[in-house]
Amino acid sequence: MTMQTPTRDTTASAGSDLRCRILAIAERLFRDMGYRKTTVADIASVLRMSPGNVYRFFPSKKALNEAVADRLLGDIEAELERIVAQADVPAAERLRTFVAALHRMSEQQFTANRRMHEMVEVAMAESWEVIHRHIEGVDRLLCRLVAEGAQSGEFAVEDPMVAARCVHAAIVRFCHPALIAQCADEAGPTLEQMTAFLLAGLRAA
Amino acid sequence: MTMQTPTRDTTASAGSDLRCRILAIAERLFRDMGYRKTTVADIASVLRMSPGNVYRFFPSKKALNEAVADRLLGDIEAELERIVAQADVPAAERLRTFVAALHRMSEQQFTANRRMHEMVEVAMAESWEVIHRHIEGVDRLLCRLVAEGAQSGEFAVEDPMVAARCVHAAIVRFCHPALIAQCADEAGPTLEQMTAFLLAGLRAA
Known part of the structure; x- marks a missing residue:
């Protein structure tokens, strides 16, 4: 249990960190390009990840x-x-x-x-x-x-x-x-x- | 001048009356069909007149x-x-x-x-x-x-x-x-x- 807790924390923290980065990029693109023109693929592309990875955190x-x-x-x-x-x-x-x-x-x-x-x-x-x-x-x-x-x-x-x-x-x-x-x-x-x-x-x- | 004044009044009144009728029909159609779906031709059609007649009073x-x-x-x-x-x-x-x-x-x-x-x-x-x-x-x-x-x-x-x-x-x-x-x-x-x-x-x- 003492071994699992830090592991969970680290995972949660890494996930939370990635979630934060996705949000920051989404906000930047909404601000620069407009909400309607921005696609999930645009956001994923700036983060050099697949859209599927964005969808793991935000289903839509x-x-x-x-x-x-x-x-x-x-x-x-x-x-x-x-x-x-x-x-x-x-x-x-x-x-x-x-x-x-x-x-x-x-x-x-x-x-x-x-x-x-x-x-x-x-x-x-x-x-x-x-x-x-x-x-x-x-x-x-x-x-x-x-x-x-x-x-x-x-x-x-x-x-x-x-x-x-x-x-x-x-x-x-x-x-x-x-x-x-x-x-x-x-x-x-x-x-x-x-x-x-x-x-x-x-x-x- | 005494003859012209009543004539102008009558014309103005007839025009004003027609303007009123166009407005009443426009309001009814906006209310029933919605503003976007209503065309000037729809309004003219209810009034049994040509769209050009509506445009004489309302240019758009x-x-x-x-x-x-x-x-x-x-x-x-x-x-x-x-x-x-x-x-x-x-x-x-x-x-x-x-x-x-x-x-x-x-x-x-x-x-x-x-x-x-x-x-x-x-x-x-x-x-x-x-x-x-x-x-x-x-x-x-x-x-x-x-x-x-x-x-x-x-x-x-x-x-x-x-x-x-x-x-x-x-x-x-x-x-x-x-x-x-x-x-x-x-x-x-x-x-x-x-x-x-x-x-x-x-x-x-």
């Missing part, structure tokens, strides 16, 4: 897209978690930073690059489960932030999760890739005006 | 789509204007009715019917100008409502237009056809929770 191109989207959304959530965890910063200030970071990263990752936008549109149409997990993840982080603000007396909210979901829904224009693109030339509000408005709501009794 | 199918979308969005704005005009009703109550009506009509007109949703998607992709006018129209109506609430002391807002745009952006999940569909199975907030949250923000100093 859709599965690859989901894993890439999941990783990018996970990066956003990790940064948001770092902001929420700064317990010595007032909740209102953390909320401002949180909303600004969510907007900036959503724009950079998914809207600014037209080809990444294509990948996101496919994920939204075919793999809503990945988007759903992200929405729930952001809701949970916002809920923690709002609850801490309520505990410290900064916010006056009865149900932190309801308030968190209201805040998240209210800023969808600033973090939904399609809406960022659609509303780019619309009159407003600015993100700062919206955040100030939402903070007024959170502070109200 | 895109122009027809814009006119249909404009009319449907105009119906929504007319109903919203009726709600705002009820000056004896408290602003908060009018806002609740306004938001609920905007949600209900957007859902009925554009999301519930998959084929109308197709028409809207084409309009959003190819004729944003129509959508833009609607957004601005709703913003103006909301601004009037918020300004009246501020004058009566119900709301405490510095800039009614900024507050109106914040409210409108915050409820985009409930009135953007694609988002209504995408968020149908998401956890919340409910429209009532969101409206209560926004009213708290409007009442706060």
